[in-house]
Amino acid sequence: MSDDQKKSALADYLRRRQSSDDENPACPVWPDPDPEGRERRERRWSRRSKAARERRHLPDLAELILYMSFFGNDLAADVQTWAERVYPLIPEDDREDHTALRHHLTILTVSASLDDLRDTAEAFRRAGKLKRINKAVAALRLDYYSACLGDRHAPWRIAGEAISRAYDLQTPQDQALDYATAAVGWLIHAGRYEPLSADRLAGRRSRPRMDFRGDTSDFGLEVLARMLDERERRIYRRVETYFKTRTEPNRDGASPTGDAEEAGGEEPRPEDPGAVVFRSVGNVETSQRVAREFAELLNTRLRLAHKPDLAVLQKTLTDEFPQAAEIISAILSELVPLDIVRLRPILLVGEPGAGKTRFAERLCDTLALPHETYSCGGVSDAALGGTARRWMSAEPSLPVSLIRQFRHASPGIILDEIEKVGTSRHNGNPLDALLPMLEPLSATHWHDPYLQAHVDLSHVVWIATANELRSLPGPLRDRFRVFHFPEPGPEHLLPLAGRLMQDIVQERGLDPRWAIPLDGEELSALQAAWPGGSVRILRRLVERLLLARDRWKAEEEVQ
Structure with missing residues (x-):
């Protein structure tokens, strides 16, 4: 590639700055938002x-x-x-x-x-x-x-x-x-x-x-x-520096992208798994800000999560979610032949309060995946897929934002209550924007409207939750592995109550050792009040039990 081709955007910028013809003024760098x-x-x-x-x-x-x-x-x-x-x-x-x-x-x-x-x-x-x-x-x-x-x-x-x-x-x-x-x-x-x-x-x-x-x-x-x-002079200098660092070798003859990786300090070592997600930023002339935001990530290997010890992972999740033992085995079996964490999109369907969102978050935690829970209730536009940079509120797509934030090629995205998403197409539909991200082939070269370039989203882990499937379109269901998440029964009371008690104690800022196991009388009271079903209801019952325990202890100290 010639120098003129490498620096075409910079040359165009210079021509605009040097133009002094009042009848033919230079085009604005940023389009009018309104x-x-x-x-x-x-x-x-x-x-x-x-x-x-x-x-x-x-x-x-x-x-x-x-x-x-x-x-x-x-x-x-x-x-x-x-x-x-x-x-x-x-x-x-x-x-x-x-x-x-x-x-x-x-x-x-x-x-x-x-x-x-x-x-x-x-x-x-x-x-x-x-x-x-x-x-x-x-x-x-x-x-x-x-x-x-x-x-x-x-x-x-x-x-x-x-x-x-x-x-x-x-x-x-x-x-x-x-x-x-x-x-x-x-x-x-x-x-x-x-x-x-x-x-x-x-x-x-x-x-x-x-x-x-x-x-x-x-x-x-x-x-x-x-x-x-x-301000324009400073932008020019930054654009000039950007193209110079991306196209000219350093004194040692190494690529400048290698220096950026060393400066970041978060890129994987050569022996660690990694993937290049961003290879270019399209149409740099229209927004130098976008080029600056992603300059350190271009042609840079970003981390991928190592496959953990599956036996230990399965035991940990089964202890917390005993009712989902079969689902855990089915999900983890997909990782057996791999060295990295790479899962097909997962859809958990079950009754409200069954613990679907909690399970999705714990799955990402145990797999060492940085993640974010995206509530789909009431969402009625395609902002999940990003916004074009010509708008004042422009922003990258949700997976691109998380990859940039965590500097990780395979973040987890939990789409909570996906069936409650809006169906209007006035400003785009989030489900339509989601379809190409879930397809393995199209995800490898998905076009982000903010970057105006292709990115590799094939390593992103997608987990969705829903209370029912009827409202979801068929093309979307076909892209997910659908698991019917069961409600816990009375036989799961003991492990669930113990885990909920530990969570409540930690949320109160107390030492986990204060989570004293339930005695026989307390367990009998919970069994009488909770025949199974919603974990939310069980949590409220455990909170009341702990409150009653605190009151009894206070009365005993007064006496």
Whole structure:
């Protein structure tokens, strides 16, 4: 492969950065996450801004912070019109704070000085709760007027409000950038340019009263432009370093991926089992962030779990789940001819409370598999299969996320209550996304939409639980080994109660040695109350028994 081919993405990036043709600007690196919403907001802004200049619309506080024109393009007219509209909203009673508000608003409807605006803002802050107007927003609007007239303290409040709105996750990205611009501009004005706001303003006859607002917009845009330029330069350097480390040999002539493996410290030794899951990241140009996230994992052998001692494992699981002895033998028999842990997808079907999820988690624990339980109840989209990077909420598929998190090629994924998954296909269906991951052939080169490249998911261990099979589609059932997980019977009471008691004691933070075995009277009480069935019910009974034991011990100590 030639150097030009190896660094094609970097070359394209350089061409975009070096292009200076204003008529043919470089394409954006990141696609717009909400183009329709952006266009809708721009049209609405254009209409309302024109109406504000023509005295048909009084801008609200958010629009003023984003530099919409004042009412009639005149600050004084904006103040007077706003005061006239707010005055009827103040209750006409004899309360002192309401009387003060009406008095200050009356002054603003005639002529507003800087002192009048400050006094009215303080009157709103001191007033009690007003049902028809938000007093905090009203006080901030008056602070905004004061900042535009050269007040020395109001810009700090406006900057804080703009920062809060920019940080709000409900704010669209385009508006968040405008709020950040306003915040930076007002902060600069309040700090470095504060002496201009009062003393030197009087000596500038030609300076219009609205220049403070215009200055803050220029300040914010200038600073953010410098910051974004520096950010692009850093991204360029990281992309350059990435391609350099992936394509150029080191001084010893070894591949750079070998250095990454040594730096990680978690890759398997040459004699240990391992597998390469990630071999490339597609379309690096659209997101250098994705390339950075997976740079250390590309062409790197990730660990696989050794096959444990099956006899010891079978005894451990059978002691904990005596009712599932046949299922345990059937699952572990698949590992006999292998050196690593590799299981076909498993589906455990049984009554609620039979212990299916607990068994799946313990199976992964004893096999030394890092795992995660994914509750399928109420899930109605294909997020399990990942989200394309063009969306703001983009993320890799669930197995890719776990492989990256654990740096392990065969994590366990427990799909709890898979029959309760949503059936709508409006945003994709999780079961449809799951099908190719369960098929051995397609799993070896499954395409992740976030990476935009093929990954090897053939070593992932899938375990699903369900209360019934009727709602599951046939193609999905065919990909699982279905085991009907039995409920425990009264003959299993002794081992189950002992294990539950140990779990409860450990959850309380006590030494496991405090789990004193049940005596004959306690066992008789449990047998009378639990004829078999749900392990959840048995757990509650054991908890009550331990509570009664603690009370009896406390009463004995008192006597």
